[in-house]
Amino acid sequence: MEITKKVRFISRKVKTPFVLMDLDIVESNYRRLKDAIPGVKIFYAVKSNSHERVVNKLHDLGSSFDVASKGEIEKLLGLGIEPSMMSFGNTIKKEEDIKFAYENGIDLFAVDAEMEIEKISRNAPHSKVYFRLAMGETDSDWPLSKKFGTNIEHVKDLIIYAFKLGLRPIGVSFHVGSQCYDKYSWQVALMKVADIFWFARLQGIKMNVINLGGGMPIKYVRDIPTVEEIGEVINESIEEYFNFMDRPTLYVEPGRSMVGDAGILVSKVILRSKKDMTNWIYLDAGVFHGLMETIEDLRYKVVVEGKEEHQKKIFTLAGPTCDSVDVIYDEVELPEDISLNDTVYFLNAGAYTVDYGTNFNGIEKPKEIFMEDFSLEEQKEELFAAE
């Protein structure tokens, strides 16, 4: 999402901090992914941006949903989304949440441990389950395999165990890591899935769902493979490794790649100071208010309104709370004349920003504002008034 005239217009109109979302970009991301992997069923990862207008938009487009808790399920049911469109993809589910999901018609669950299978068989008998395979180290910003998924031999054991407990093993999921830069990670994963499917067939268990997980990257600073390039690797790998069976059904669980580049976090400078040799800029957004991922070293592109071309120098950039953890970047280049009330944009901030927000220090988390709520007419009026 670019900083257009309309973005600048809205940034003057709305009280900061907020995340400005463009639902047209969400739509385009959805369609691009659909096109890149023929026949894929998209389960949007609600956790990445759970705003109801984002969810409604994706629902209108035909998306299904990956949910993480009872809270998310309740929210989606409240928006009129069918339980058949939901996959309970968290491998760490409260037992009462499984029961709630089942009683409300959800019959699709992720597992990576014996105890999880037992909990599901007790509370959601005969449900469909898919097994989360851990990947080795991949070139991604957040490898997810330590906490989630398990090794290939364990997955095979789990399939047999689930089958014995009366569940329906339908497939395998994996996750190459959030923000994955290596398109061949998907190929490696699919080779392993083919091995598992073949093993299961020998046991008389026909599985045909491959859940490709999320992990497709968006561009912050580093160059990324496109969704089309990743799709090509996936399609070729499916052709090559799964020729012993009918074409598998493909699921995908995008979060960041659906909404990340559809949002800009807009903040304002509330203080500039110099202490010892360090120049500090403090914003009205921070680690506890939208920018939590920066403490895990996510580098957003940062733009200061009207000073894009000014001479730069190094600043420490921090948030508004009385907390030493609330430092966004120890070192970042900003215009040397940045000052009080300047507007500061964080690009590609549509995912894992507002949903990570707290009310710490009595400061509310950023609101989400939608481009479509502002008409061209309003902008024209402003232009007219200015003349």
Added chain:
Amino acid sequence: MEITKKVRFISRKVKTPFVLMDLDIVESNYRRLKDAIPGVKIFYAVKSNSHERVVNKLHDLGSSFDVASKGEIEKLLGLGIEPSMMSFGNTIKKEEDIKFAYENGIDLFAVDAEMEIEKISRNAPHSKVYFRLAMGETDSDWPLSKKFGTNIEHVKDLIIYAFKLGLRPIGVSFHVGSQCYDKYSWQVALMKVADIFWFARLQGIKMNVINLGGGMPIKYVRDIPTVEEIGEVINESIEEYFNFMDRPTLYVEPGRSMVGDAGILVSKVILRSKKDMTNWIYLDAGVFHGLMETIEDLRYKVVVEGKEEHQKKIFTLAGPTCDSVDVIYDEVELPEDISLNDTVYFLNAGAYTVDYGTNFNGIEKPKEIFMEDFSLEEQKEELFAAE
């Protein structure tokens, strides 16, 4: 706060996760600090635990309050707390928040930068200001001097600047770092404050308030100096370094030391698994739901109900969300037979837990529950029923 029979009783009655608070301990902490430093005025740091019952309790005891934002001020005004009992101690204030504070009768502000002084002189003319002095490296868990405070020469410049802009310089604040283990840190700070006071007198500016900040430690795992020992160092330092003037007025801004040991976070095991060689325990509380400080390496004492004396082994302990950051401890000793639905206590979790909470993954942050709401009669009834 010990795990008493009453704590165990409540943990069986209330849905986890929650933070169980004992307001009697808050009261005892307040009184101990009052006794340790004769004449000190306590400004409770609301951010550490902003629950209205905690605030009300401290209000009843006669405490004043250190506030960080308009949100906290509104909350306290709503609870009937006089503006004269509030100090706006955040050095990074939104201009509109300063205005709001001033219009509502608050006239006491912290500063550590020229621009902050300008903002206050514009929006809260003639207010009292105190200047935050940065400390060097101290032996504390969270040194707060990088983001807050400035060096001694800069403080002197700021005093002159504030005076010129019509503000009333009344004193100096410092913060030895959160969880400070070295009682002599306060002595070093007070020597510097005396230097500043002396300098100011030579300029004709009489300052007499020393804000001792927070930073008094509570015991998690490592041994700590007591509040009485710290008080003794402070009292002796005041006698020694401030004999050129009347005894200064002392403020203190405790957060963690008022409420930290008055709370226990109570959670339950929702999954146990083994993946490769690692044993995992997943809880219904985690980094995004009460235990944020663990990613900054705070080591809570962790106790598993009914298995305190069992053989221990090493586990990885994680929270309930689909997020790889949500790992509480990579390695922690737990009973080797820990299992589903076991109750897990985190001791001394009354500060910076619920207030750091998010609703990430559609999971609500822990609630706060109060010991005083459960009577001995209820416990007796349960005992009776069990017989």
